[in-house]
Amino acid sequence: MARLPQQQQSINERYGPHPAFSTGVRLATGIEPDRVVKTHCCFCGQQCGIELKVKDDVVIGFEPREDFAFNRGMLCPKGVKRYLQGAHPDRLLTALARDESAPGGFRPMSYEEAVRRTASEINRIQSEHGRDAFAILSGASLTTEKAYLMGKFARVCLRTSNIDYNGRLCMVSAAAGNKKAFGIDRAANPWSDILDAEVVWISGANVAECAPITTNYVWQARERGARIIVVDPRITPIARTCDLFLPIKPGRDIALFNGILNLMIEHDWLDRDFIDNHTVGFEALAESVREWTPRRTAEVTGIAERAIRQAAEWWGRAKTSFLMHARGIEHHSHGVQNVLGAINIVLASGRIGRPGCGYATITGQGNGQGGREHGQKCDQLPGARDISNPEHRAYIADVWGVDADDIPGPGVDAYEIFRRIDRGEVRGLLSICFNPKVSLPDNNFVARMLDKLEFYVAIDFFLNETAQHADLVLPGSLHEEDEGVVTQIEGRVIKINKAVDPPGEARQDWRIIQDLAHALGRPQGFTFSDPGEIFEELRLASKGGVADYSGITYEKIERQGGVFWPCTDENHPGTPRLFEPGSWNPVARGAGPFYFPDGRARFNIAPYTPPTEDVDDEYPLMLTTGRVVSQFLSGTQTRRIGPLVEQYPEPRIELHPQLAEKLGIRDGDWATAETRRGAITLRAHVVKTIRPDTIFIPYHWPGRQSANQLTIAAQDPISKIPEYKVCAARLSVRKAGASTEQTETNGTNGRI
Amino acid sequence: MGKEVFRAGVWGVAVTTILALLIVIGSRNLAHFDAALVGYTFATLFAVFGITYRYAMWLQRPPTALYWRRGWQVFFRRGFLLRNLGAWVGRLTGEFALNRFIFRRDRARWGAHILIMWGCLIAAAITFPLVFGWIHFETLPEDHTWYRAYLFGFPGFAFPIDSLFAFLVFHGLVWASFLVTAGVMLAMRRRMRDHGAAALQQFGEDLLPLILLFAVSVTGLMLSASYTWMKGYAYDFLAILHAATVILTLLWLPFGKFFHIFQRPAQLGVSFYKDAGERLEQARCRRCNDPFASQMHIDDLMEVERKLGFQYEIDDRAALGADHYQRICPRCRRALLGLAQGSAWTNEER
Amino acid sequence: MGVPEKLEFFVDPNRCIGCQACVQACSECDTHRGYPMIHLEYVDRAASVQTLPVICMHCDQPTCAEVCPADAIKRTEDGVVQSARKPRCIACNNCVLACPFGVPRMQSDLMMMMKCDMCYDRTSIGKKPMCATVCPSQALFYGTREEIELLRPRSRPIDRFQFGRQTITTRVKMMVPRTGRVEYLDVASAMHSEPIGNRLAATDDSEGLDDLMFAAYEEGDAQR
Secondary structure, eight states, X not given: OOOOOSOHHHHHHHHOOOOBOOOGGGTOSSOOOSEEEEEEOSSSTTOOEEEEEEETTEEEEEEEOTTSTTTTTOOOHHHHHGGGGTTOTTOOOSEEEEOTTSGGGEEEEOHHHHHHHHHHHHHHHHHHHOGGGEEEEEOTTSOHHHHHHHHHIIIIIIOOSOEEEGGGGTTHHHHHHHHHHHSSOSOSSOGGGGGXXXXXXXXXXXXXXXXXXXXHHHHHHHHTTOEEEEEOSBOOHHHHTOSEEEOOOTTOHHHHHHHHHHHHHHTTOSOHHHHHHHEEOHHHHHHHHTXXXXXXXXXXXXXXHHHHHHHHHHHHHOSSEEEEEOHHHHSSTTHHHHHHHHHHHHHHHTOOXXXXXXXXXXXXXXXXXXXXXXXXXXXXXXXXXXTTOHHHHHHHHHHHTSOGGGSOXXXXXXXXXXXXHHTTSOOEEEEESOOHHHHSSSHHHHHHHHHHOSEEEEEESSOOTTGGGOSEEEEOOOGGGOOEEEEOTTSEEXXXXXXXXXXXXXXXXHHHHHHHHHHTTOOTTOOOSSHHHHHHHHHHHHTTSSSOOTTOOHHHHHHHTOEESOOOSTTOOOOSSSSOTTOOOTTTTTSOSSSSTTOOEEOOOOXXXXXXXXXXXXXXXXXXXXXXXXXXXXXXXXGGBHHHHHHSOSOEEEEOHHHHHHHTOOTTOEEEEEETTEEEEEEEEEOTTBOTTEEEEXXXXXXXXXXXXXXOOOBOTTTOOBOTTOEXXXXXXXXXXXXXXXXXXXXTOOOO | XXXXXXXXXXXXXXXXXXXXXXXXXXXXXXXXXXXXXXXXXXXXXXXXXXXXXXXXXXXXXXHHHHHHHHHHHHHTOTTTHHHHHHHHHHHIIIIIISOHHHHHHOHHHHHHXXXXXXXXXXXXXXXXXXXXXSEEEEEOSSOTTEEEEEETTEEEEEEETTSHHHHHHHTHHHHHHHXXXXXXXXXXXXXXXXXXXXXXXXXXXXXXHHHHHHHHHHHHHHHHHHHHHSTTTTHHHHHHHHHHHHHHHHHHTTTSGGGHHHHTTHHHHHHHHHHHHHHSOEEEOXXXXXXXXXXXXXXXXXHHHHHHTOOOBOSOHHHHSOSBGGGSOHHXXXXXXXXXXXXXXXHHHO | OOOOTTOEEEEOGGGOOOOOHHHHHHTTOTXXXXXXXXXXXXXXXTTOOOEEEEOOOOXXXXXXXXXXXXXXXXXXXXXXXXXXXXXXXXXXXXXXXXXXXXXXXXXXXXXXXXXXXXXXXXXXXXXXXXXXXXXXXXXXXXXXXXXXXXXXXXXXXXXXXXXXXXXXXEEEEEEEESSSOOOSEESGGGTTOOOOSOOOOBOTTOOSGGGOXXXXXXXXXXXX
8 A cells, every 4th residue: 555654844854855956076186087978967958968977886077078060068957966966875786575563664675575565466456456557657767778778678577558658748738749740759859950040930939047058059149140039928038138028928839830821822922832832731721820910919819019029020920940849848738739739830931951951849858769669658669669550569479579560559558557546457567767746637536546555665865755655666777877869859879878886786778677677577578688688679669660770879879979860770970950852761761751641741720729627707817837956857866966055955936026916925935826726835036927816836846846736637638748737726925824835855954 | 766665675685684694693693503514594685575575565565555444443442353363373273374265175285285385384494593692402411322402502301312203303494305205295186197287387486386395395404414424424415405595495485485485474354355355234235236346345345446556436426336347246247247238239239 | 377368258138037056055065165155036026937146246446445454355456355255354244235246245244344356266277157057047247258249149248237326337248139239237226127028917997807818918028
């Protein structure tokens, strides 16, 4: 029975998060490192190159890595301080078993025993309730080798259909939109194409805080004459000095894109040749956007009409351009439609597949791209293959040496897995690299579901908030303790190099999975001796698929500074830019550059619908959530790194002075934000950089500070992404007696 | 010759002359003066001239002059003298005798410094009175196993020759050189390993002083070794060598890093100035209206800057709300820099 | 060794995104490990996200050194104004209060001033300073004049700053528009300037929150 064992405080005292600071060897300035390891940052999708300094098998510091073309030494504050996650006092050094009487609610257990018990629980649940009664939740910060192995473990060893991953909260709307429009899901261009763009359009992307290195590309384009258009409900740092800022109401992006397209059509700012020769569906789309007059667009989006016209003109008349978007337009119950709206104005301009003409989603997680290609998604097999497609199943079954009929069918998305727990259909869970108790919407529901499980085993290096509910915890590995590949924001496959060994009884995640397979008595296919062997099988499994890695080797990655997939044979240099005229792909087979049998891209009608939960008299404000630059996702790592915690210690509610005045809230006051799902009391941050009808809360914190107590579990019908970016809320000065306990994660922990 | 130079020269000559007179008086008309040490004496006199001259020059720099004056003023301020004396004793022991501020900066640095400092202090306390003939020892006429110390020619206490006390006192320089040698080793180790120190250090400023101290200590120890165990082997040569290192160090005192020994006590004056500043009216920033320093400090600084030839006065006082740039706090100065650069762009594009 | 003359520091606060990578990286430097020396300043956070990094500008005639009563601040031959020399600094705070750019920091418990020394441990052996290497917006850039001219076709470096009647020239350069006639930045004159950049503004006829329309563009176009 998975339950929170004890008072939260007792868990925190034992397992943190304790903020670590530089001490001892890390603070000394007379230490020569034993070695300096060239690798990449463990955090976001940009995967900046970094060098880690190692002394006595501990990462003691970093050095900027200037030989990696993407960032050439640049790093954000998270990258600079990431070395502090190693040799951390909160690090799990043994397996843990729930024990109410032990301090912190867990007692150490031998690794072998923990693996045996996990296997027997899996066997018990699957034999009593069917194979699908055991589910796996995985993550997109794992290396591609691990992600591949997780999918294989679910389908071959457990034969459960219920596997999904935390990319479900991240990139799936973009992935679905890209597949519908282009037939392939990858950033269409390398970032170097931003530099040659005349217009850079950024929709729903807080570039400065969530993809900081991209800033330099944008500013560099501006130095060369580009105009920068930013669409966001908040004046983010990149919006402050952009050429045109469109302060959109949260959740109204399709209206804007449709309005822009309508103006493009009206003024014939179209690439007719491109539309005729390389696309289908334009006429129907044109008909559908006719209703989006500038006036109506302005009314719905809350943007001045003149600004909309200006944006359309700059976009329409440009010779080259780059459009990028991120979670701001994707985290919606119509996230896929938003993405399609964006792609429509790109395709109508014909500016794609050429130098300086680009389009991309800014992938969030470290391996957000690679982690969504090789089969840990509920409906997918390696090589971005479709688990429902008999040919695809047959190919993968052959690689895996199993019968195609034994591979389960499509499962359900991560949130639906929790609903299945509620219905008693899922009774056991293995999670890795995922902290849904912080990161999923309406997370009080998530916590209740975790407690409902018969057996829950978590693999992690720190005891994150979700793992605190586990029956068993297996000590996994940090990024710097293993090697493997990841695919970064541009579609470039790069190599993570091992700097140190896992400490204590912790071990590399892929070894843990293999040990489980052995303990389950089904070791076939789980006998790899290093990540390189897994990668060799992955190359074969991806061969002929859309995400074809078959021509990529570790050696080639190091030699070229990364390889852009698709890369179909060992002499192939990789494909930095997709959709180039005359390019070949396995779907179109020469018929055209896009990944459909006719080689043409698809226009998709993107009908506007308001957010699932619109404002009303009771909840008159729009709540939107997002990130701050010093924290990453659910904060499992970054809330344990002292200098990052100090940079932004706890969440605040951002609101406009006009709203603050109306509600009698002053900067620094305690304020309570409420939605139909919960309430949260935090300090108010009164700033003129947000729409007066919108409030913003960053989501990296757990418990009473968790913004996801408020967010709505509405999901996009296609991508199943949750609607983090808008729901109806109300705000008040803290009522007397309401809890303002801020100590849950920070207060009790001393500096270390 | 400038006024400052002349004044510093006069001070130098005066102090040197006083010391010379004291040597003559203290050694009873050179009766107790060891002629073999005349080299040391002249080097010391030169060093005293140099140090006084440089100190006087230093005190005449506008900022130093002002804080020198202010330091004494606030120290003797009526009603605070007692409290100040208490603080003075505390700071003398904490910051000076124990070097606590260096301890907080860097433990390794503190270890080196406190060894060197106390080694040098002990050595100086022994050497100078002996050289100047201010102290000498005579055996008691009634008992040849006892010594009596004479100070400025006046008889002091007596002690047995073979006592532990005598052993400690007569080998005082040996102990001092042990301390200094250990301190120099630690300092050298730090300077060779620490990347930060390696980047900033200069030979003349940082390494030469250590080498000089090391040379003085080692040659001194060799002298002791020569007459204690080696029957005075090469004693004369070693004596000259030791004298050369000491004289070189003395001559170097006014010029290099060692001068901080004489400057450092200014720290005390500053601490009293700060104490007084906290009790006085605070200057408020003309932009953000937050207090950021004592008004006395800001006023003094404006005077210092005027004397140095800076012109941070603002002519357009009515429009900008300040007559002097000093009236804006450091944080707002940084913000103003951003605003000025930003408006260069917006003005250009308008 | 020393900092090569051809390598210069160019600062463009207009690019700054306030991420503090510079601050975090600064505290990793060997000459002041654990203490960041760079300042990351919000101009007025309530009104704007405008930020700027402030490093030592390395004045040709440093006010901080002149007002130091202890002779503790030295300018090296390669034009770098060093942190106070540790044996001399008496923590009087003169430099902190006198620096026209607001750069030095007083570490009261250590009884000494510390300031940006252009990462002397790195620049004196040919590396870039920590902050300029990591800066994601390249608001902080370190390189040659040829490089900056190539990379920033619409910008131009200047090194003169006006504070009231006082002109200060610096080793570190600041970027202004290439086409304009700006020869120096009049810092004191920015006393009553509003933060620079796009604003959100309600139209005049708005009453309730529902009626708010945004005229950001009206002010935004001043940026062009």
